[in-house]
Amino acid sequence: MGGLTGPSQVSGPVGDVRRGGGVAADGLSVCRPNLDGMPDPSTYRPAVGSIPESPGVYKFRDPAGRVIYVGKAKSLRQRLNSYFADVWGLHPRTRQMVTTAASVEWTVVGTEVEALQLEYNWIKEFDPRFNVRYRDDKSYPSLAVTLNEEFPRLQVMRGPKRKGVRYFGPYAHAWAIRETVDTLTRVFPARTCSNGVFKRAAQIGRPCLLGYIGKCAAPCVGRVSAEEHREIVDDFCDFMGGRTEQMIRRLERQMTEAAEEMNYERAARLRDDLGALRRALEKQAVVLGDGTDADVVAFAQDELEAAVQVFHVRGGRVRGQRGWIIDKVEDVTTGQLVEQFLLQVYGGVDEETGVGEVGESVPREVLVPELPDDAEVYAELLTELRGSRVSLRVPQRGDKRSLMETVERNAKESFARHRVKRASDLTARSLALSEIQEALDLPDAPLRIECIDISHVQGTNVVASMVVFEDGMAKKADYRRFSVAQGTDDTAAMAEVVRRRFARHLKEEQDRKDEQGVAAEEGRPRRFAYPPNLLVVDGGAPQVAAASRSLAELGIVDVAVCGLAKRMEEVWLPDDPDPVILPRTSEALYLLQRVRDEAHRFAITYHRQKRSSTMLVSLLDDVPGLGDTRRKALMKQFGSLKRLRAASVEELTAVPGIGRRTAEAVLAAVAEPVAAGASPDAVAEDAVELEPPAAAAPVRGPDAGGTAEIGRVHPAAGQPA
Numbered sequence: 001m002g003g004l005t006g007p008s009q010v011s012g013p014v015g016d017v018r019r020g021g022g023v024a025a026d027g028l029s030v031c032r033p034n035l036d037g038m039p040d041p042s043t044y045r046p047a048v049g050s051i052p053e054s055p056g057v058y059k060f061r062d063p064a065g066r067v068i069y070v071g072k073a074k075s076l077r078q079r080l081n082s083y084f085a086d087v088w089g090l091h092p093r094t095r096q097m098v099t100t101a102a103s104v105e106w107t108v109v110g111t112e113v114e115a116l117q118l119e120y121n122w123i124k125e126f127d128p129r130f131n132v133r134y135r136d137d138k139s140y141p142s143l144a145v146t147l148n149e150e151f152p153r154l155q156v157m158r159g160p161k162r163k164g165v166r167y168f169g170p171y172a173h174a175w176a177i178r179e180t181v182d183t184l185t186r187v188f189p190a191r192t193c194s195n196g197v198f199k200r201a202a203q204i205g206r207p208c209l210l211g212y213i214g215k216c217a218a219p220c221v222g223r224v225s226a227e228e229h230r231e232i233v234d235d236f237c238d239f240m241g242g243r244t245e246q247m248i249r250r251l252e253r254q255m256t257e258a259a260e261e262m263n264y265e266r267a268a269r270l271r272d273d274l275g276a277l278r279r280a281l282e283k284q285a286v287v288l289g290d291g292t293d294a295d296v297v298a299f300a301q302d303e304l305e306a307a308v309q310v311f312h313v314r315g316g317r318v319r320g321q322r323g324w325i326i327d328k329v330e331d332v333t334t335g336q337l338v339e340q341f342l343l344q345v346y347g348g349v350d351e352e353t354g355v356g357e358v359g360e361s362v363p364r365e366v367l368v369p370e371l372p373d374d375a376e377v378y379a380e381l382l383t384e385l386r387g388s389r390v391s392l393r394v395p396q397r398g399d400k401r402s403l404m405e406t407v408e409r410n411a412k413e414s415f416a417r418h419r420v421k422r423a424s425d426l427t428a429r430s431l432a433l434s435e436i437q438e439a440l441d442l443p444d445a446p447l448r449i450e451c452i453d454i455s456h457v458q459g460t461n462v463v464a465s466m467v468v469f470e471d472g473m474a475k476k477a478d479y480r481r482f483s484v485a486q487g488t489d490d491t492a493a494m495a496e497v498v499r500r501r502f503a504r505h506l507k508e509e510q511d512r513k514d515e516q517g518v519a520a521e522e523g524r525p526r527r528f529a530y531p532p533n534l535l536v537v538d539g540g541a542p543q544v545a546a547a548s549r550s551l552a553e554l555g556i557v558d559v560a561v562c563g564l565a566k567r568m569e570e571v572w573l574p575d576d577p578d579p580v581i582l583p584r585t586s587e588a589l590y591l592l593q594r595v596r597d598e599a600h601r602f603a604i605t606y607h608r609q610k611r612s613s614t615m616l617v618s619l620l621d622d623v624p625g626l627g628d629t630r631r632k633a634l635m636k637q638f639g640s641l642k643r644l645r646a647a648s649v650e651e652l653t654a655v656p657g658i659g660r661r662t663a664e665a666v667l668a669a670v671a672e673p674v675a676a677g678a679s680p681d682a683v684a685e686d687a688v689e690l691e692p693p694a695a696a697a698p699v700r701g702p703d704a705g706g707t708a709e710i711g712r713v714h715p716a717a718g719q720p721a
């Protein structure tokens with residue numbers, strides 16, 4: 001991080017300087033944390049006067065050296081001293097954080113903007129458990145245009161943003177995107193089909209249904225070139241990006257010219273295209289008449305959590321909506337929530353794509369319910385990220401204030417739904433963990449549960465999965481998968497996986513103790529950092545016995561083991577001839593089933609990938625001119641049979657050593673066999689993957705208390721809804 005003006009300082013428990021304490025080789029002042037018991041904040045409080053009054057960023061670490069909280073401050077001394085006041089006067093989660101930590105350190109920077117940037121980078125790098133994490137209150141779809149492909153495609157896309165893909169939205173409902181696509185492909189006939197359907201149409205020389213009804217320009221059969229198709233896609237992107245008036249004026253001019261030339265058929269078609277564009281625009285609510293580009297942000301909160309809602313306004317119209325639920329680590333004001341929102345949503349804007357870490361680009365104006373204390377600093381940061389001036393302000397009157405009130409209503413409704421769900425989920429999870437503790441006679445409730453499942457076909461391609469549930473909820477970041485080399489059956493494979501998982505854990509624990517935690521990997525979470533309270537294996541008594549033996553060989557005695565057998569859903573314990581039978585309606589059994597089923601799903605997914613690779617090797621064995629080196633290069637490039645089948649000759653020839661003739665032979669070898677009697681038209685139904693909704697949904701604008709949507713669609717057949 002450029003611009004740092006001072007070294008990092010580390011404060012640990014006074015009077016407990018362990019090996020490696022004192023002054024480190026790089027000049028850092030280090031007091032090692034006490035590793036015994038729960039830390040007391042007073043034991044690692046920095047000496048009076050040792051904290052500078054400069055702006056900077058600070059990190060709290062736990063006894064194992066992991067970073068658990070990152071914060072920034074205009075005055076480090078004033079901010080850090082607030083953590084070491086009366087502990088019981090702190091916010092409950094702040095109190096939990098300072099009593100979990102064992103040391104605090106800080107880095108002085110030159111300006112507050114540098115402090116913001118460094119704070120964001122550290123939060124992204126260390127993923128501290130006590131920092132606010134923005135998690136979507138639901139999965140929002142976007143309209144994606146794959147500009148990184150030769151023939152760009154329009155499609156619904158969820159999840160993380162990808163480079164080379166342009167996004168519009170997000171929208172509250174997928175049917176809004178489908179209606180947009182169905183309406184606009186009449187005017188901009190870009191492809192919407194998958195790569196597989198596109199290649200099949202090219203092979204048989206016949207377009208899909210959309211090509212026949214004029215809603216696709218059919219580049220698959222050469223009706224338009226790649227350049228002409230990209231022009232169509234560019235026009236579509238311009239229209240979706242807000243250049244609507246220019247597009248309508250252009251079509252009006254072309255319609256007039258066609259009529260003057262007495263080309264009435266073309267003039268009528270352009271007239272219908274204009275009508276389609278105007279219908280699409282009518283379904284996008286006009287909320288700001290001056291063509292403003294802005295994000296309007298509102299919050300609803302209690303003492304533990306907050307709901308965030310954002311309306312994305314582009315060209316004066318609501319183009320998308322998004323929401324998050326965040327945990328409040330401290331007793332923060334609305335202005336401080338705005339700070340966290342600006343940092344996490346816009347702080348990581350990618351220079352190439354212009355898109356932030358959670359998928360949002362910086363607009364010209366950000367409207368918030370309350371300005372943060374350092375509003376000018378955040379405005380400066382946003383301006384730097386956007387490359388032009390960004391206004392950060394609170395709307396006071398007029399259309400913008402009305403829109404803010406609409407967004408606030410959406411935030412309150414979202415938070416009310418979340419609180420109902422939170423209450424029911426917390427009750428059910430707490431009951432399930434308590435029932436498991438009682439049924440299995442555990443000393444404590446199993447707050448961390450790990451489950452291992454084995455998957456294979458007659459002893460071949462043996463793989464295993466390990467899934468993790470914390471507080472009764474899946475923690476997918478800790479999932480792991482194993483390729484089993486020695487195990488020839490379920491019990492041998494189970495013993496090997498348990499031995500590998502916990503041997504790695506013991507090694508990491510020993511490394512952490514040797515390094516005293518602070519210097520070890522700079523606080524990054526380890527691969528197997530935390531042992532479970534309960535290890536669940538998929539199977540009965542033999543699998544449980546195998547897992548128990550592996551733990552005993554490693555000397556691990558504080559991890560409980562049980563197995564869940566599929567046949568009668570009974571729970572098996574080590575050295576117990578009879579299973580534990582949980583009531584069919586118990587929350588404990590339901591949680592164990594969820595854990596087991598998730599492990600099974602994860603294992604099956606990995607096993608299918610392995611089988612695909614094996615099948616790919618066998619199919620490529622007989623291709624003439626394809627030796628081991630070239631075969632390995634193809635497998636490394638494409639990875640699976642599905643991806644290789646979807647590749648073009650040009651993509652194959654880009655692999656070193658693969659010529660055009662060899663590429664054609666490879667595609668012929670891996671091509672899917674066509675069933676006898678199948679008609680080429682049978683593939684037309686697959687041409688569009690955007691499935692129609694089961695039922696219509698009303699379109700509401702912000703004034704109705706909802707979000708502005710862009711309709712719904714039945715695009716597969718091009719039929720009206």
